[in-house]
Amino acid sequence: MSLSPIEKAKRAAAHAASEAFIRSGLRIGVGSGSTVKYLVDYLKEQYGSGELKEILCIPTSFMTRKWLIDSNLPVSDLEKTPELDVCIDGADEVDPSLNCIKGGGGCLTQEKIVQNAAKKFVVIADSNKKAKFLGEKYKAVPIEILPFGYVATQRFIQQKVGGECEMRLGPKFFPTITDNGNYLVDWKFPESSVATDWAFINQQILSIPGVVETGLFLNVAETVYFATPEGEVDIVSKK
Ligand SMILES: O=C[C@H](O)[C@H](O)[C@H](O)COP(=O)(O)O
Numbered sequence: 001m002s003l004s005p006i007e008k009a010k011r012a013a014a015h016a017a018s019e020a021f022i023r024s025g026l027r028i029g030v031g032s033g034s035t036v037k038y039l040v041d042y043l044k045e046q047y048g049s050g051e052l053k054e055i056l057c058i059p060t061s062f063m064t065r066k067w068l069i070d071s072n073l074p075v076s077d078l079e080k081t082p083e084l085d086v087c088i089d090g091a092d093e094v095d096p097s098l099n100c101i102k103g104g105g106g107c108l109t110q111e112k113i114v115q116n117a118a119k120k121f122v123v124i125a126d127s128n129k130k131a132k133f134l135g136e137k138y139k140a141v142p143i144e145i146l147p148f149g150y151v152a153t154q155r156f157i158q159q160k161v162g163g164e165c166e167m168r169l170g171p172k173f174f175p176t177i178t179d180n181g182n183y184l185v186d187w188k189f190p191e192s193s194v195a196t197d198w199a200f201i202n203q204q205i206l207s208i209p210g211v212v213e214t215g216l217f218l219n220v221a222e223t224v225y226f227a228t229p230e231g232e233v234d235i236v237s238k239k
Pocket residue numbers: 031032033034035036089090091092102103104105106107108111
């Protein structure tokens with residue numbers, strides 16, 4: 001099957017990062033999203049051929065867990081494997097300091113827990129995700145909130161940090177339900193936020209009762225692999 005240019009870019013990023021970071025014996029956090037699917041394909045190929053041995057894959061979502069199981073890869077979890085060697089994940093936007101916005105695909109809390117359990121966090125993305133500053137192109141921060149009091153929680157967010165909260169809806173206008181049984185809100189931040197301190201804003205949001213986690217992954221990525229459809233890979237590492 002021939003891939004579209006964007007899919008070729010995602011695959012190139014996933015393969016380049018995998019070749020650099022995946023080794024036999026590693027405990028690997030496996031992120032979520034369409035770019036990560038190419039990481040799973042890489043693991044399947046390498047493990048299936050015997051090139052890669054004794055790995056453990058720790059998924060960050062139901063979907064990723066299913067992909068791993070369907071690929072006959074050894075799946076573990078943070079109960080059995082609480083410490084990981086590396087976590088590889090996608091992102092919706094990445095700034096020059098490697099801060100990321102994540103959660104566009106609906107996964108962020110389990111991703112953040114798995115990322116936090118890993119010694120290294122590596123991001124894979126097509127080069128369109130590269131931004132001059134956080135919030136340049138991706139105009140919302142996904143936030144996971146508890147269903148209880150969800151309207152009040154959105155109001156608290158708006159009162160505290162401005163902008164507007166939009167419930168992520170699925171088919172038939174049902175709320176999108178996260179892997180943890182919660183709701184997902186896209187916080188459309190005010191333009192003034194992009195010039196301010198995202199770490200401070202993140203703390204403000206996290207302090208609101210009802211907020212579970214945000215899609216702001218600040219100061220955690222060690223290396224980001226950006227790729228183009230032509231297979232050119234730009235590797236940016238933390239300074
Ligand atoms: O919610 C999903 C995750 O945070 C993804 O890693 C992120 O949205 C990027 O997904 P994709 O690789 O599909 O662009």
